[in-house]
Amino acid sequence: MSQRLTGLSGSARAGHVLVAIPIAWIVAVSVIDVLAPPGIHLGPLLVAAPAITASFGGPRTVGLVATLAVVAQATIGVLRNKDTLLSANHQAQIIALVLVGASLVIFCVLRDRRARELTQVRYVSETAQRVVLPPLPKHLGPLRVASLYLAAEAEAQIGGDLYAAARTASGTRLIVGDVRGKGMTAVGDAALLIGAFRAAAHRQASLGELVAYLDGSVCWNLTEPGETDRSGETFITAVILDIPDGDGRVEMVACGHPPPIVLRNGRPTTMDAPQPAPPLGLGELARPRYRVDSFPFEPGDLLLLYTDGVTEARDSTGAFYPLAERITGWPENDPDAFLRRFRRDLLRHVGGHLNDDAALIAIERTTLS
Template identity: 80%
Template sequence: MMAFPIALIVAILVVDVLAPPDIHLGPLLVAAPAITASFAGPRQTGLVAALAVVAQTVIAVLRERDELFSANHQAQIAALVLVGSSLVIFCVVRERRARELTQVRYVSETAQRVVLRPLPKQIGPLRVASLYLAAEAEAQIGGDLYAAARTSSGTRLIIGDVRGKGMTAVGDAALLLGAFRAAAHRQATLTELVTYLDRSVCWGLTEPGESDRTGETFITAVILDIFDHDGKVDLIDCGHPPPVVLRNGRPTTIDSHQPAPPLGLGELAHPRYHVDSFTFEEGDLLLLYTDGALEARDSTGAFYPLTERIAGWAESNPDAFLRRLRRDLLDHVGGHLGDDAAMIAIERSLPSQA
């Protein structure tokens, strides 16, 4: 790419020298360092700017034999020096900002791996795929969350969405994920686990050094027990969008009969958690998601019709299913989500695949 601005300098020099006296192409030399700055660093930009100054000097020598360096050529050389210096400074600042952005991305990716660990591809008899789509272009993690843990009888999963955005939402997501990972193995029943998670969120919102946000911050979540052997799933829905089971291309929404309030409102609502159950058979695909997927709007303002769009999909592999869902969702919104979206696809493997 460096060949183009250098060739431009040579072409302007030759044409300017051979052109009639009343035609001056020297001012066009400023285009060469400007073009270079669009793709190169400060050294290459400075080199091309210096070549442009040399070319303007050669033009002055060859065209002004009687009056070397006329005021016009002096002004053009000074302008090239000024513009070239400015472009070099611009490239230095741009590279510094690029290094800072790279560092920020690195820290963000590290935080994502620590807070929102990727789910393993295989958990017991389950094949799993997870996806996180951030609304912010440079963001790696927000208030959506998910995690899984193995128990003696199966797999426990949580997917949730923190009210609000920014670092506060990330901190609240980390609080809930830490509580889930610590208690998922120890709490005997699903009701006990959800009760513990609700209390942990409430305690975290009122701990010393934190402003009291009771009633202002909450986390919607679905917590599930997927048993290994009997094809049964228990769930407690805490104000979260319900799971969807795709069986032979037909989606079924698993609505809770008695949904609980979101986590973090237990001290206000005093909920009694009700466990719902449904069958999850071999070859079925279970989809968990946050409301960022449901509330994604197209150019006309229409929400993404999740169950309608996935009806008839033949992908049984969770990775392939989420790749298609990601493409379809982004096509619906025109490439940019208005809110973070997290999704988990789970398949109960056939005996030969487990």
């Protein structure tokens, strides 16, 4: 809250400084117009003052500058017409200034109202996202964990990126996924999958059985009575991992999701699944057999799990963010330090604004217990 207030006070000070520009413009145009030969009329240039103010000021500031422009135009008319109070030309210019100023004030009122509504929507969206996706614990057994979620800024449209972790008697199970679509429907589907994962991950079932259960949970939700049947239209890509505490290998089932990356001594290795399963929610259509793959994960390695909002983030030329290429040679083994550098690098690539939600989890194995 204090940072928000500081930003608002800084914006107010900047606005006060900028308002000197249109005022100086009014003064300059008025003086030059009064001193100019009779055939030269610069009064129409006064309309630029409220137009400039609308780019940074609110309705009151624009109304004040527009009023000053009208007063200046009336003063010019009086000084340049000794015989009559105001000529027809100056009267027309004053009427034009009044109409333009009133239009700009109305525009600023509507713009500020829209900005407040969008800010409120973004606040509600971010709150809902934090409720569904609280940060992961910093320590999960012998694992050090850090999570990062970057929300898209386009119209405050929250997406369905998800992640969760659960401790078992012998290790840690994690899921990272992405619901097709955006908005509250996607968040609801993500919340349902996270709930199903947390309820079932503790059971002494194989990883393949866990994934089959999750697929069934998504399918049941899509065909729930009283709701529109969305089967075949909505699905969730995901990768589900089982990381034993005492084994240097990780079991994985990939369901149409971007593969994990293991960073060892600054060299990234992508852990592609030879035969990935279809996304969750399509099991009733594809009837897959969930193949469990494995890959090495030794002490000192950094395991990265992410959503396609990372790899599909585009720069100004339309080029995707090359995750494996960008992190090559990064010496950070600490998950928090790695994510801080990653966040700066990703936002620099996209010019500071993401068009899709992006999530990334960094996991370091400290020991084999």
